[in-house]
Amino acid sequence: MTGILSASIIVAILTSVLALIITIVDSIVNNYGEVNININNGTKELKVDGGSPLLFTLAEQGIFIPSACGGKGSCGACKVKILSDVGPILPTEAPLLTDEEKKSKIRLSCQVKVKSNISIEIPEELFYVKQYKAKVEKINNVTHDxxxxxxxxxxxxxxxxxxxxxxQIVVPPYGKIKESTQRAYSISSAPKDNSHVEFLIRLVPGGIATTYVHDFLKENQDVEVVGPFGDFFMRETKADMVCVAGGSGMAPIKSIIYDMYEKEILDREIWYFFGARSLKDLYYIEEFKELSKKMPNLHFIPALSDPMDEDNWEGETGLITDVLDKYLKTKLNPEHEREGYLCGSPGMIDACVKVMTSNDISEEKIYYDKFA
Structure with missing residues (x-):
């Protein structure tokens, strides 16, 4: 027994020594010093301390690359073109990059560490993204979640x-969450009120940001917001707009439709299909009924996939894709050009794209915001 204990103590000591050596070596090897980041062929040049992921290094310099997952490597939103040799594509990046992107030197900025001088290309509009200090004015429960x-x-x-x-909303450390992070949410308010932003945030069990918003965030509390990002917006054509959303996917569609109303863009046909499971998951019904009176070309079609008996629901039922297919075949004018605007889960988006393309809406004219 004594021999076993002695061996265990020796192993523990050796493990501790090895860990100490690794720590010391890591601090020496990973001391990259000051490095240069060349952006867009010299449009901007930054001198920064090396060693951190490119995503966070740029953010510290006031250049914000979109990241729906807060730099965890799971959303694939933080793509940049890296012209320098920064090593092979990591296993964490590969599933989120297409073959074409890999050939074009696209990388995930959250996974690439800045170790030496580096040249990158980013969209010019990212130079205008800012981090805003703000205060929560109101929090309302629009559904149970x-x-x-x-x-x-x-x-x-x-x-x-x-x-x-x-x-992106900046989520500070709270509870057992020890590090600040960011999560992306579509803006649900219209741009006319540019001193405010409104978000619709659904609780995801175990979600760091949604748990914070639902259980910790209070009215009059200070917050930080980074943005804007994204290329999901109304295209300026005369085509009929076929919009589909579910859950908190209501947000960008709401913003677009209210923006059209405020800009008096009233001549375009808008068919808005909103899917929910039961009545408790539906919201803004009265608001859109009232808006439809002011926008005669707005057709709001809510549908329940699994209504409860007590809902006494008299509207459309079934999967939103089935309702969409029925209306495309029987209600919408087949002679009108059409565009699709989708926001929701990847599965819903993919299913809606199939329905739309099978009803002669070109995939190039279907725009969407996928929730990862």
């Missing part, structure tokens, strides 16, 4: 965004 969060910006310069775009 979705909160409407209305935020007042403190900055003297207001946010300029297109209806349909999104922003």
């Amino acid at each position: 979705i909160k409407e969060v209305y935020i007042k910006l403190k900055n003297p310069d207001n946010i300029e965004f297109k209806a349909g775009q999104y922003a």
